[in-house]
Amino acid sequence: GENVEQHPSTLSVQEGDSAVIKCTYSDSASNYFPWYKQELGKGPQLIIDIRSNVGEKKDQRIAVTLNKTAKHFSLHITETQPEDSAVYFCAASKGYQKVTFGIGTKLQVIP
Amino acid sequence: DTEVTQTPKHLVMGMTNKKSLKCEQHMGHRAMYWYKQKAKKPPELMFVYSYEKLSINESVPSRFSPECPNSSLLNLHLHALQPEDSALYLCASSQSGAGASLDTQYFGPGTRLTVL
Numbered sequence: 001g002e003n004v005e006q007h008p009s010t011l012s013v014q015e016g017d018s019a020v021i022k023c024t025y026s027d028s029a030s031n032y033f034p035w036y037k038q039e040l041g042k043g044p045q046l047i048i049d050i051r052s053n054v055g056e057k058k059d060q061r062i063a064v065t066l067n068k069t070a071k072h073f074s075l076h077i078t079e080t081q082p083e084d085s086a087v088y089f090c091a092a093s094k095g096y097q098k099v100t101f102g103i104g105t106k107l108q109v110i111p
Numbered sequence: 112d113t114e115v116t117q118t119p120k121h122l123v124m125g126m127t128n129k130k131s132l133k134c135e136q137h138m139g140h141r142a143m144y145w146y147k148q149k150a151k152k153p154p155e156l157m158f159v160y161s162y163e164k165l166s167i168n169e170s171v172p173s174r175f176s177p178e179c180p181n182s183s184l185l186n187l188h189l190h191a192l193q194p195e196d197s198a199l200y201l202c203a204s205s206q207s208g209a210g211a212s213l214d215t216q217y218f219g220p221g222t223r224l225t226v227l
Contacts, residue, residue: 032213043115043201044154045216051213089153097142097167097205101153111130 004026004092006102013080014110021105023090024072030092033066034099038087047088050074069073080109114138115219117202123225126192132222134185134202141208142166143185144216145177146201154201154218160185166190193227199223 003026013019023104025033029087031052050057050073059065061080066073090102097099115136124130129154134148142161146154159167160179174196176188185202199221 033213038217041220041223043117043220049215063195068115093213094115094162096213097159099216103193104151104153 001095002030002092002098002101004090004099006090006105008105009103010106012108012110015080015082017080019077019080019084019107019109020088021075021088021107022071022072023074023102025090025092025100026069026071027092028071029094030100032093032095033064034091034093035064035075036089036101038089038090038104040086046091051056053070058090077107080107082109082111084105085109113175115192115202115204115217117200117219117222118121119222120220121223121225123227124192125227126194128192129188129190130201131189132187132200132224134219135205135209136200136217136219138206138217139182140206140217141182142205142214144177144205144220145175145185145187145227146203148199148201148221150198158187158227166208175213189224194226196226197226 006023034049038044063076087104091099093099147158148154158177163179178186201221202219203216
């Protein structure tokens with residue numbers, strides 16, 4: 001089955017700096033890669049996703065890149081703010097309603 | 112509106128109790144999911160309903176019994192749980208019930224379950 005590795009497991013950045021979270025996947029058939037943000041006591045919220053026919057996608061301060069050849073994808077958050085502090089999960093899917101999650105990255109933005 | 116609602120928010124139950132978790136969505140989504148999430152871990156898939164029929168059961172113990180009464184509602188019936196079943200139970204939904212689609216899953220806030 002699919003295996004998604006995510007790193008780092010924790011990340012501390014100063015407010016205003018950028019944060020980068022990296023994931024690799026094992027199944028070359030995976031073609032959909034969502035990113036979720038989970039705040040304490042809440043459910044995961046989709047923040048951005050990318051499909052395998054696209055190499056990069058951006059939404060304001062958030063961007064995701066995908067390298068299908070290397071089977072890795074990354075989340076970039078620029079100009080970080082304290083409210084960006086949360087746990088971020090990458091995930092991979094090839095459909096069939098199954099999504100494989102990474103272990104999560106706890107991001108702390110220090111004011 | 113991408114809202115999935117779950118009730119109750121918190122639930123404490125004894126090992127001999129029977130309780131139910133409820134999930135609701137009004138986005139017209141045809142696939143609904145139950146996940147279990149332990150502290151500091153990613154969500155683990157338990158069940159998937161597609162067009163109100165159970166399509167995936169990830170070898171979940173029978174003390175967890177899902178039910179999908181209609182396309183907007185999903186229940187999880189709990190009976191004779193163990194303390195290790197204490198976790199955050201998340202419901203999610205996605206647009207298409209088709210098995211091969213690449214649908215975004217939208218999560219509810221979860222029910223924090225404690226089994227004493």
